[in-house]
Structure formats: C-alpha cells, structure tokens
Amino acid sequence: MELVVRKNDLLRELQLFQGIVERKNTIPILANVLLDAKDGQVTFLATDLEVGLRSHCDATVTKPGSLTLPAKKLFEIVKSLPDTDVRIAEEKSGVKVAADRFDSRMQTLPKDDFPALPEGGAGAKATLPGSALREMVAKTQFAITGEDTRYFLNGAQFVLKDGAMTLVATDGHRLALVSVKLDEGSAPPEEIKAILPRKTLNELGRLLTDGDTQVSYERGENHLFFEVGGRKLISRMIDGQFPAYERVIPKGNDKRIEFERDRLTSAVKRVQILSNERSRAVKFLVDRGKVEVTSSSPELGEAHETLPVDYNGPALQICFNAQYVLDFLGVVTTDVVALELKDEVSQALMTPVGADSYDYTYVIMPMRV
Numbered sequence: 156m157e158l159v160v161r162k163n164d165l166l167r168e169l170q171l172f173q174g175i176v177e178r179k180n181t182i183p184i185l186a187n188v189l190l191d192a193k194d195g196q197v198t199f200l201a202t203d204l205e206v207g208l209r210s211h212c213d214a215t216v217t218k219p220g221s222l223t224l225p226a227k228k229l230f231e232i233v234k235s236l237p238d239t240d241v242r243i244a245e246e247k248s249g250v251k252v253a254a255d256r257f258d259s260r261m262q263t264l265p266k267d268d269f270p271a272l273p274e275g276g277a278g279a280k281a282t283l284p285g286s287a288l289r290e291m292v293a294k295t296q297f298a299i300t301g302e303d304t305r306y307f308l309n310g311a312q313f314v315l316k317d318g319a320m321t322l323v324a325t326d327g328h329r330l331a332l333v334s335v336k337l338d339e340g341s342a343p344p345e346e347i348k349a350i351l352p353r354k355t356l357n358e359l360g361r362l363l364t365d366g367d368t369q370v371s372y373e374r375g376e377n378h379l380f381f382e383v384g385g386r387k388l389i390s391r392m393i394d395g396q397f398p399a400y401e402r403v404i405p406k407g408n409d410k411r412i413e414f415e416r417d418r419l420t421s422a423v424k425r426v427q428i429l430s431n432e433r434s435r436a437v438k439f440l441v442d443r444g445k446v447e448v449t450s451s452s453p454e455l456g457e458a459h460e461t462l463p464v465d466y467n468g469p470a471l472q473i474c475f476n477a478q479y480v481l482d483f484l485g486v487v488t489t490d491v492v493a494l495e496l497k498d499e500v501s502q503a504l505m506t507p508v509g510a511d512s513y514d515y516t517y518v519i520m521p522m523r524v
Contacts, residue, residue, distance in 0.1 A: 156220030157244040158192045162236050162254065164212040169230040171386070172201040174358055175208050176226040184268040187223035190243070192216045200272065201226055202389070206354050207272045210386040223264050224250055232259060272389050278375035281315055281342035285368035285383060287335045287513065289360060291322040294333045294515055296356045297482045300326035307395030311356060315347040315372075322351075323400050329479050330403055330518040347374050350393035355379070358388055403518055405502050408495035410468045412446060413508060416492045419448075420484045422460040426450045427477035429458040436522050437477045441496070442470045450477070473499050474522040480505075483517045 172188055180186050180203070189200040197214040201207065222245055229252065233241060236254045244251045249260040300308040311324035318339065323332040351359075362383040363370070371382040374392075381388040427437050430450035440447040446464050451457035473496060484492065489507035496503050505517040 156190070156192050156222050157218035157242075158197055158214045158216045159240050159242050160197060160212065160214040162233060162238055162241050164214075165241055166230070166233050168199050168210045168212050169226070169233060171210060171358075171361060172199065172208060172226050173230060174354070174361060175201045175203060175206055177203050178227070184223065184264050184270070186225055186227070187264055187269070188226040188229065189221060189223050189266060189269045191221040193219040200269070202270060202272055203354075204270065205352060205391050206358055207389040208358065208386065209272070209389070218244075220245065221266050222250060223266050223269055224252075224261055228261065232261075273375065273378050275373050275375055275378065275380040275389070278373045278380070279343055279345070279347045281337075281347065281372045283320060283337070283341065283370040283372050284335075285363045285365075285370045288320070288370055289363035290513065291320070291333045291335060292356050292360045292363070294486045294513075295322045295324040295331040296353065296360070297486070298324040298326055298329055298331040299353045299356075302326070307350060307393060307397055310350040310352040310393045312397040312400075313349050313351050315342045318342070323397075325398065325400060325403070328476070328520050329482075330400055330516075331483075332400065332404070332516045332518075334514045335512070349374050349379055350395060350397055351379065352390060352393055355388070355390040359383075362386055362388060403502065404516060405495075405497060405504055405518070408497045408501070408504050410441070410466075410471070410496040412441065412464050412466050412494045412496075413491050414446075414462065414464065414494065416484055416487060416490055416507075418462060419492065420481065422448045422462055423477055423480050423484070426458045426460055427481075429455045430477055431455075434522065435477045436474050437480070438472055438474045439494075440470075440472045441466065441468075443467055471496065471499055473503065475503070475519055476522060479519050483519075487515065 185203055191198045196211050198211040200209045239255050241254045250263050252259045295311050311322050314321045319334050319336050321334040368384050373380040379390045426448045430436055431452045438449045445461050447459055447461045449459040483505050487507040489509045491508040493506050493508050503519050507515055
C-alpha cells in the first residue's frame with residue numbers, strides 16, 4: 156500500500172478514533188487503526204469490540220491495499236507534522252510515514268487479525284436531526300451511572316415513538332430526561348427502543364459538531380448504527396431492561412421556585428466550597444421571598460448565600476448533592492430555571508423555563524444529612 160494524503164485531512168479523521176481505541180488492551184490489534192486505500196480515498200476503521208468507527212478522506216493512492224498502524228502513535232506523529240502532504244507506504248521493514256524532511260517507520264500488525272464489524276442494513280431505520288441529538292446527549296450523559304453492577308444503567312435509553320425521540324439516563328440518585336419532536340415521516344410508526352452505552356454517547360457527541368447534520372440511525376438485532384457526514388459509528392446495544400423511569404418523575408410537587416440560572420449557579424459553586432468533601436451536600440432553606448443556600452463541614456467551616464425569589468408558600472429545607480445541581484445548571488441554556496418541591500424527603504424536579512425546542516426534566520433525590 157502507498158498513498159499521499161493532506162496532513163489536516165488525516166489528522167481530522169485520526170482524532171475521532173482516539174476515544175475509541177483503548178490505551179490498555181489485552182488484544183494488541185485493538186490498539187491499531189485499519190487503513191484501506193483504493194479509488195482515491197483511504198478508509199479508517201477502529202474498534203474496542205463494543206464501539207467501532209469507520210470514516211474516510213481523500214488521498215492520492217499509488218498502490219491500493221490495507222494495513223494496520225498504532226492509532227495513538229500515528230495520531231501523535233501526524234499532529235506534530237507541518238501543514239503538508241503525508242506519505243504512508245508499506246515496506247519490508249515496516250510502514251513508512253514521512254512528510255517534508257521527516258521520516259519514520261512504524262511497526263504493523265497483520266490486517267487479517269483485525270476484527271470484522273457488522274455492516275447493518277436490515278434493521279429499523281430513522282433520520283434524526285443532528286443538532287437536536289447533540290443537545291440530548293449533552294443533557295443526559297452526565298447522569299449515567301459508573302457502577303458496573305447495574306450494567307443496564309451504564310447507558311441511556313433511546314426511544315423513538317409517536318413522532319418524538321427521547322433520551323433518558325439515571326444513576327439511581329438523579330434522572331435526566333429530554334424529548335424532542337421529529338418531523339413527520341423521519342421515523343417509522345412503530346417504537347424503536349435501545350440502551351446506548353456511555354462510550355457510544357461520548358463518541359456520538361464528538362461526531363455531532365457540524366451544524367444541523369442529518370443522522371441516519373439504524374437499530375439492528377444486537378448493534379446500533381449512526382451515520383453522520385459519511386462516518387459510521389457502530390455500537391453494541393446494552394442487553395437489559397431499563398427501569399420504568401416514568402414512575403420516578405414526581406407528579407405532586409406543588410411548590411415552585413424560579414431562579415436566575417447564572418445567580419443560582421454562582422451561589423451553589425461558592426457555597427459548596429465549604430461543604431463536606433465526601434457528600435458535597437448543600438441545603439436549600441426556602442422561605443417567603445428568599446432561598447438561602449448553605450453548607451457546613453466540621454473540618455472546613457460553613458457558608459451561605461441568600462437569593463431573592465418570588466415565593467409565598469410554606470417554609471421548608473431540602474438538601475442536595477451540589478454537583479448534581481451544577482450538572483443540570485451547566486447544560487441548560489435558558490436564563491431561568493424552575494425548582495419544584497413537595498417536601499423535604501420527596502424527589503425534586505428541575506426544569507428550564509422557556510425552552511421551546513425540547514422538553515427537559517431533571518429529577519434529583521434529596522439527601523438526608
């Protein structure tokens with residue numbers, strides 16, 4: 156194989172593979188990216204057996220063929236090169252990667268060892284708006300659990316139903332649910348449901364950076380396929396039953412307080428500095444016309460900040476993990492957010508006020524301290 160490719164074109168594609176390839180891997184070939192050169196382009200493929208990515212870019216191919224190279228080292232070399240053409244050529248002593256006055260030889264692994272990935276084509280399909288999907292990923296992925304024991308929570312449930320797409324994630328302490336209406340005819344009438352692994356969402360977020368790209372989505376028997384701008388993300392589904400999240404969303408929260416998002420964010424950030432470092436607990440002391448955000452720790456001290464609000468209901472206090480509150484405030488873009496409460500021990504509801512393109516619900520369990 157021998158080809159010449161523009162440095163920036165090659166770098167753009169290789170960068171997308173860095174999250175796919177695992178640094179520590181018991182199967183050496185999975186640290187490599189497969190290059191296949193023919194017909195004026197080079198195709199790239201990498202996988203960790205759970206998530207895979209296929210992409211391509213234009214190249215001048217003088218000898219068609221395929222080979223594998225270490226994905227991270229190839230990326231580092233290309234990144235360090237000047238803005239010029241890069242030549243990749245297979246030789247007896249290895250693979251030559253050269254540009255300008257730079258010359259290197261990299262070790263390759265047999266291309267036949269590279270695992271085959273499913274192609275798709277027979278599953279239920281839909282066309283999704285990329286910008287909306289990107290927003291949904293950002294607003295839910297932080298709520299995915301890191302506990303491997305509950306493997307079905309190590310991802311977010313994606314549902315296409317009734318002309319809308321919904322993404323929901325929970326770790327048992329909070330739940331993030333976002334829903335967006337779809338154009339008529341963009342999804343089949345029957346429900347399509349799948350649990351997307353955390354890594355799949357991370358990589359999908361990387362791909363969805365260019366405006367309002369259309370995304371071709373397919374749910375196969377065991378795999379999911381997302382095609383974005385000529386790049387295809389292939390993912391295993393998490394096989395399991397996602398919790399009945401509708402039951403967790405409170406219906407009787409009759410106390411509503413609206414906050415300026417920036418002021419609430421700043422207050423929680425300041426007050427949580429002196430919270431218990433393990434629990435990150437902050438209290439909301441709600442009273443007529445004000446909410447006092449407080450924290451205390453025997454080792455560190457205490458802090459409080461008062462926020463004026465339009466509230467005339469009964470006084471109550473409720474305690475939250477500060478980071479859970481900040482996660483929500485960090486992804487909403489409306490100027491005002493609402494906090495809906497029932498009492499000190501029932502789950503609270505946080506929503507953006509004035510968001511017209513999506514419905515976003517964030518359920519947060521109170522802490523008992």
